Amino acid sequence: MQKLGIIGTNWITGQFVEAARTAEAFELTAVYSRTAAKAQQFRTDYEAGAAQDYTDLATFFIAGDFATVYIASPNSLHFEQAKQALEAGKNVIVEKPAFSNPTEMATIQAILKDRPDQFLFEAARHVHEANFKIAQAAIQALPTINGATLAYMKYSSRYDAVLAGEEPNIFSRHFSGGALQDLGVYVVYDAVSWFGAPESVDYQAEILPTGVDGKGVATLHYADFDVTLIFGKTVDSYLNSEIYSGQTTIVLDNAGTIGTVSRYENDGAQKTALGQAPLANPMVAEATIFAEIIANRDTKRYHELLQLSQTVNQVVYQLRQSAGIVFDAD
Ligand SMILES: NC(=O)c1ccc[n+]([C@@H]2O[C@H](COP(=O)([O-])OP(=O)(O)OC[C@H]3O[C@@H](n4cnc5c(N)ncnc54)[C@H](OP(=O)(O)O)[C@@H]3O)[C@@H](O)[C@H]2O)c1
Missing domain, CATH: 3.30.360.10 (Dihydrodipicolinate Reductase; domain 2)
Structure with missing residues (x-):
């Protein structure tokens, strides 16, 4: 299973962590929350006792032991957090709607172009x-x-x-x-x-x-x-x-x-x-597919999804x- 960090500790993150586990796609290894107690509670609720907690976002990206981050914060924060993640060398799964406007989307696309080995997915589950x-x-x-x-x-x-x-x-x-x-x-x-x-x-x-x-x-x-x-x-x-x-x-x-x-x-x-x-x-379906695309470096499928995300x-x-x-x- 691929190592996963999470941003945001609401129920949707729990649902994704459970889906990733069911799909044998990702295992939770790092939790970012603005408050330590919430991070700890999340790990308890979702049986991820071995994961590390972080309350500082920069430290989470530098020190966290994970290759992919799932971002489920309020919509306006997706852009800065995804940008920071990509710049730290991580793959990104960002909740819908990925970005607030085409300017943000274009900035992310430019970063991705310079980092062809990394992936960014919009979690449009359906x-x-x-x-x-x-x-x-x-x-x-x-x-x-x-x-x-x-x-x-x-x-x-x-x-x-x-x-x-x-x-x-x-x-x-x-x-x-x-x-x-x-x-x-x-x-x-x-x-x-x-x-x-x-x-x-x-x-x-x-x-x-x-x-x-x-x-x-x-x-x-x-x-x-x-x-x-x-x-x-x-x-x-x-x-x-x-x-x-x-x-x-x-x-x-x-x-x-x-x-x-x-x-x-x-x-x-x-x-x-x-x-x-x-x-x-x-x-479960999206967790399975994102992990497969990353593992197989399926750039054709990946670019189709990224194009769809951009048009949306x-x-x-x-x-x-x-x-x-x-x-x-x-
Ligand atoms: N795919 C789906 O079915 C589905 C369903 C629901 C939501 N979503 C998406 O998931 C994302 C989160 O939605 P949500 O309803 O869970 O949002 P939310 O409750 O407003 O915030 C989610 C998390 O972000 C952190 N957060 C909240 N306010 C913040 C702030 N002012 N500054 C920094 N961090 C803050 C909190 O985590 P900490 O307190 O731990 O830092 C919180 O648990 C959205 O993009 C939404 O569209 C998707």
Whole structure:
């Protein structure tokens, strides 16, 4: 197993560490937290007693015994932390959305160009899962595309704090938060993976008092069709997602966490289930693939993922500009 350091001690890091262990991909050897007690608690909770703790980021990178760092800090911190990691010779797995804008992305790409032996992955977990690939194959088999509606809306427990007049990181412009950054990025990943980069975009966002979007509807315009994206963090949606091709429709239960994939034909008379039961931990697939790419130095697959990440970053930024949302990072 490859040695892993982590930044951020929230539940998502725990889920990744468990996934990495299940996949026999990475073992946790170094923990960075701003507070020693949290680092220690994390190791206890996730049974990584032998890992070393660090509360100073520079020391973590210099002295930490690991080749790859998983970064799950607030979005606005990803750029500086990833940059520091690359400069310290580490591989990086950075949570989505990897970077706040194309300027940050370009800086990272330039560093990577000078360091061809290192890898940087955006942890867009769903694109590595079996049902995403099953959906992709079903979409590629369609004779033509007439559009799509992709939805991912989930009420955030942290929205309660916004309603109470507070500004949690994920709803803050200081931390590059908002619905587009947090959940919209999944459906942008879907659209870019399945249909390519759009010709133009627009986003009608509901802006919260904190200055970021709570939910909204975006349209990606392609040469022959439009894709509607519906995403948000202030309500729960149970809408299916659909990809249209004449009288055939591919139906997903959810475009961000794909539990089922079906093909409907003949006025709905013929329904074919295509998907698989998802793995219990949705991060196992990405942990497996990142470790494989690093171990096999699979630069072809790696560059495809990096290109996808860059296009998604560009589209998310264009959508954000269309809604007039500005971050400190800009
Ligand atoms: N892939 C997925 O399914 C998924 C799910 C959830 C979140 N995420 C992503 O994971 C990342 C973290 O999300 P989150 O909701 O866990 O964020 P968060 O709770 O705001 O922060 C995550 C961690 O970062 C550190 N941190 C918090 N505030 C900080 C600050 N002001 N300065 C420096 N460090 C700070 C904390 O660790 P310490 O106190 O130990 O330093 C905290 O545990 C985001 O990029 C998010 O998009 C992905």
